[in-house]
Amino acid sequence: MQEPVQPFDWQRILIDQFPWTYLGEVAFRTVFMFVVLLTALTVSGKREVRQLSVYELVLLIGLGSAAGDPMFYHDVPLSSAVVVFTVIMGCYKLVTYISDRNKRIRQTLEGKPVYVIENGCILIDNFDREDLTLDELMSDLRVEGIEQLGEVRTAIREPNGQLSVFRFKAEETRKGLPILPKLFDKHTDHVQEPGSYACCTCGYVQTFDKPAQQPPCPTCSNPVWVEAAD
Template sequence: MNWLDIFFYDTTGAFLAEIAVRVVIMFTMIILFLRFTGKRGVRQLSIFELTIILSLGSIAGDPMFTKELPLIQAVWIMSLIISLYRLCTWLMMKCQVFEDFLEGKPLYIVEDGVLVLDKIKKGGMSQDEFFAEMRYQGIEHLGQVRVGLLETDGNFSVLLFEKNKVRYGLPIFPRYYQSVSQIETGRAYACMYCGQVATISSSKETCSRCNNNDMGWAQAINSTVIR
C-alpha cells in the first residue's frame, strides 16, 4: 500500500489548476446568487430560504472537483434556481396563501402575560427554548410581556407592558421557576404550565385555565423591566 495514494492518488498538477478555476467560478456564482436574493439571504433563514441555500450548496459543491461534470451544467441549474426563487418571491407578493405556504405564519406564543399553549405546540419549540429567547431580551417573568411572537425566521419578538401596567407573572429564570410546596395566604402564584396567575389554597390545586396540576405552581413576581 502506497500511503501517498491517500493524499494524491492520480491527481495531477493540471487537475489541481482545473479545480482552482472551478472553485473560483462556482464561488463567484454563489456570491452572485446571494446578491440576487437580497439581504434576506444572510439573516436567519425561513424554510423556503433554507431550501434554496441547501440546493445552492449541492449544485456548487460537486462541480468544483468532479472532472466529469462540466461547469455549464452547474451554471444552468443555478440560473434555474435563481429564476424559481424570483418567481416564488413574486408569487408571494401577489398571493397571501402562497406566502403562508412557503414562509409559514408568525405564532403568538405569549398574550397578556400567559402562554398560548396550542400555538406553542405548532411552533415546535419547547417551553425552555421560549423562556431562553425571552431571557436574552432581559425579560424576568411573563407578567412583563404583552405579546410574544415567534417569527417565521425563528426570531422571537416581544411587546412589553408599560411599567405601570406590569402584572404578576410566571418567573422564567431557573432559580425562581420552581414549584412551591407551602402556600402563603395572600400571595400570587403562577401555573408552571401555562402561566396563569391565581391565589390558591394548595400547591396541588388544578389550574383553572389549563386544567394541569402536574407541574405545580411557582411564586409569581411583578418586577418591571430594567433596560
C-alpha cells in the first residue's frame, strides 16, 4: 500500500527519491529536447510559427512544460525544473547569439523573407514553396485592407510568417484579381463577355475581346478566370 504524501516533505519536494547526480541527466534530456523542438519547428515551416520567432516558440514550449509539471505532480522535484529552466535559457541565449552572428545559420533556422506578390501578380514558384494556401494569402491581404491584387506593388512573407504589404500609389493602381469572397467566387472557365479578366491562380490580367472557352493563363496555364476588379 502506497504511503500517503506528507506535506512539505523537503526531500520529496526538492529531489524526491532520485540521487542528486540525476540532475545531470535532466540537463542532458533538456538539451536533447531543445534540439528536437528546434529542428521540428524549423522543418514544419512558417505556418506553425506565425508572429513568434522559432526560438521564442521553442522557449515557450519548453518552459511551459517545465513549469507546469512540478505544479501538479508531487513526484516531479523542483530541482529538476530549475535545471530545465537554466539549461533551456542557456540554450536559447547560445543559439540566438550564434544566429545573430552567422547569417547562414540564421536563415537555415528562421528562414528568410520571400517575395510572394510583385506588380499585382502572385509569384507562383515562391508561393508554392511557402506552404501557404491562396485562401490564407487572401485573408492576410484583406486584413491589410486590400480588395484586389492590382493595389499591391509588393508583398513579402517574413520569416515569422507574417505578410508585409506595399501598395501602389492611388494613381498607379490597376485592375487585378478580386480577393473579396463574393467577387472571387464568380470565377469561370468560360469567358462569356468581352473585358478584362484575372487569372484565379496568379492574378495575371488579360483582356478578351470575344467569348473564349477555357483560355489558359500565359503565366501559369490556369484556365479559370474571374472579372478583374478596379
